[in-house]
Amino acid sequence: MQLGVCYYPEHWPPERWPVDAALMRNAGLSLVRIADFAWAAMEPREGEFTWDWLDKAIDVLAAEGLKIILCTPTASPPPWLCRAYPEILPVDDQGRRRHTGSRKHYCHSNETYRKHTARIVFAMASRYGKHPAVAGWQIDNEFGWAGSTHCYCESCTWAFRSWLEIKYGTIEALNNAWGTVFWSQIYGEWSEIELPNLTVGEPNPSHMLDFYRFSSDSIVSYQQLQITTLQPHISKHQFVTTNYMSQFTDLNYYDLAGPLDFVSMSSYPTGHAESRSSLYMPSSVLPAFAYDVGDPYVTAMGYTLMRCYKPQRPFWVMEQQCGNVNWSTYNTGIRPGTVRLWTWHALASGADAAIYFRWRAGLYAQEQLHSGLLHHDASPAVGLNDLEEMKAERTLMSEIASAQHDGKIALLLDYDTLWAIQLQPHHGDFTYKRLLFIYYRALQRLGLPADIVSTGADLSPYKLVITPSAYLAKDQLANSLKTFAEAGGTVLL
Known part of the structure; x- marks a missing residue:
């Protein structure tokens, strides 16, 4: 089993990078994921690339024998791009154009955004596709996060109509399939079909279901755009994956897994346990576990899903919780041994790698209260101490990682x-x-x-x-x- 960490060199002074790289190697880590939200640092203005910092970060990490997982940075388009091309911003189900200031603020169907996506991915692949330190690529980050699967903009309206025409062939076939005779909704032309939002009452469920299918297909297509852009320019030894969210249901993950070399996921056991009400009935008596381990049934189900989205391939945990999170209800701290427990649970469930999120707790913005393997002041946190404990177990981990799962x-x-x-x-x-x-x-x-x-x-x-x-x-x-x-x-x- 390989162990690694998510790192944000652009958040820290360059003189700190060699110190961090040496500490990572000493902790037994071999993989470092970088650049998932670094578009603005790579391209501060359209067509003006600043690769020096990323070149140096990769070289510093590689000098310690660390392999790089390089992310395409499309999960967060920079402000200049959104200002120059506001049509790329998504529209919510209330018809409101969303703003910058967070992430996932783009429409997967928008051709302008797809053009800029292909441009930045091509630029990265051309520069790093044959780099010996780059082990592989992560496409985007957590597709569908924060309700971003479904967009209701003009681009989606036209793309949805085209999708329907391909699926049904004739407007008569669509009317029959949707039962549009009900409530006098018979369509005469494809251009009459709108997206299923802002209706006075409940929209036709068949209309909604096809929109959900279309939205999922749009993300699959958007991912394929990036894969197709990458593949001619990267080494055959570099993998391509993307990271899934554990219990996410807005997107058909089986379809998304098809062209990937393997599936990876984000695993945050305490956060997922605090939201487990979505899996237990309201009348259920919730099982009692230690406050800092999460719900092992919920965690295990996430691992099982990942193992089966891409059969006969091991999955990776691309973001493994290593302390408290900052986005749940109570965000409990964890005790020594908990990160070790989660790592072994992932391994026993079929994971071939665990990448801890993150290396050092951030000093600012939305995730400054999210923990890392290092505290804010760079002192060791509980997760780093667990890594020291696991060093003696690495041989056994490798033996177990090669075992085949044989469920009946x-x-x-x-x-x-x-x-x-x-x-x-x-x-x-x-x-x-x-x-x-x-x-x-x-x-x-x-x-x-x-x-x-x-x-x-x-x-x-x-x-x-x-x-x-x-x-x-x-x-x-x-x-x-x-x-x-x-x-x-x-x-x-």
Whole structure:
């Protein structure tokens, strides 16, 4: 198992970089992720690149034998870009154009932003694609964060119409599929179709479901733009991935995983545990665990999802919590041993690398109360001490990392059904993810490992397949389950 850290050299004086690099190596780290929010530092004005600082940062880290995970910086377009091209900014479901000042403030469908995305990715790939210290690339960062999957701008309106025309072929076929005869919504032309927001009452759920599918496809397409731009210019030894969010449901992660070399994720156990109400029913008695470890059932489900989004490939934890977070409800501190526990949990679940977030606690802006392996003053924090404890365990970690997972139970996850139930739950407390979690947690408590696979997965390796809901089952799923059962498997519907 490889261990690494997220580092922001642009936040610190250059004379500090060699000190940090040496400390990273001494802590047993071998990977450093950089540049995920550094577009403004790379290109302070359009067409004016300043690579010197990034060149030097990579060289300093490489001098200590550290390998670099280089991120494309598109998760946060710089202010000059948003000011020059305001049409790239997303529009929320209330029709409001969003502003700069945070991150993910862009529309995935906007052609102007796609052009600038290709430009910055090409510039980075041309400069670092053959650099011997660059191990691989992370595309963007946490697609869909803060509700950014769905955009309601003019670019999305036209792109959605084109997407619908490709899917249905004729406007008559769309009318039949959506049941537009209801409430006198029969369309005569594609240009009559708007995005499903700002309606007086509830919009047509079929219209909404297709918009959710379109939004997911738009991000998959946007990711592919970056991959296609990268690949001709990077070494065949450099991987390409992106980091997922643990329990995120706005985006079809199976589709997003397709062209990636492997899947990676952000894992923040205490933060996810404080938001676990989304997985437990309101009437549930929540299991009691130590205040600083999170909920191991919630954490484990996230790991299982990541392992199964890209079958037969190990996943990475691209952001591993190493102290308190700053974005949850209580943001509890952690005790010695907790980071070691989380690292072993990820390893036992199929992770091949853990990249701790972050190296040093930031001095300013939105994440200044988020911990790192170093405190704000650069003194060692609890996570760094845990890394020292783990040095003696690295050989055993490597042995376990090579072991194959061999589950005999599959839970089926279908995003179309998840979104359809989300749009019309019929009961205020019912969600697809809650239903899935009921089965998953029960199997965990019985000591029965399970995979969470797509409805198109090969079911032959399993003995039991559980389908929590087949609300939008297609012929393909019915035939797959029938074949599985006829071969001796057990299906639970």
